[in-house]
Amino acid sequence: MEEYRRLNPISKKSMRIGYLIFTAIVAIAAIGSIAGLHWDSEFVYPAVFFGAITIIMVIVTAFFPGIYFNHYQYFISDDRVDVRKGIFFLKHTLVPIERIHQVEVVEGPVNRMFGLADVHITTAGGTASIDYLEKEEADRIADELNMIVGNIVRSQNE
Numbered sequence: 001m002e003e004y005r006r007l008n009p010i011s012k013k014s015m016r017i018g019y020l021i022f023t024a025i026v027a028i029a030a031i032g033s034i035a036g037l038h039w040d041s042e043f044v045y046p047a048v049f050f051g052a053i054t055i056i057m058v059i060v061t062a063f064f065p066g067i068y069f070n071h072y073q074y075f076i077s078d079d080r081v082d083v084r085k086g087i088f089f090l091k092h093t094l095v096p097i098e099r100i101h102q103v104e105v106v107e108g109p110v111n112r113m114f115g116l117a118d119v120h121i122t123t124a125g126g127t128a129s130i131d132y133l134e135k136e137e138a139d140r141i142a143d144e145l146n147m148i149v150g151n152i153v154r155s156q157n158e
Contacts, residue, residue: 026057
């Protein structure tokens with residue numbers, strides 16, 4: 001049986017801060033729309049809309065990182081990368097190793113604060129990623145995938 005790996009629990013903090021940043025942007029838009037309106041006008045609806053969205057985003061920030069964390073798992077073998085993730089709709093991505101063109105490690109500012117990084121995998125058909133990995137794990141995975149792909153290329157050129 002294949003052993004799927006799970007994320008480090010610190011990744012939930014990074015996810016939560018990402019949601020908080022988005023929520024703050026929505027809240028600023030809501031405050032701006034409320035401040036510029038006259039309550040007796042018909043334009044009060046956008047203020048109510050942005051306020052409701054802000055409340056929804058606060059709820060999302062509280063619960064979605066835990067749900068996403070619980071659903072997130074990945075597996076890497078000699079022939080494929082397998083990633084499963086999602087909140088409502090679970091996405092199962094299979095990337096054949098021989099289709100990989102490029103592997104890169106990406107650190108955003110929030111992930112960097114927690115020592116996390118993402119591995120982006122590019123193929124001719126698109127991209128896949130393994131997100132919220134510990135930086136050392138992301139580097140190890142990228143090196144491992146690059147080595148496997150290099151071995152495949154060398155064997156095809158012989």
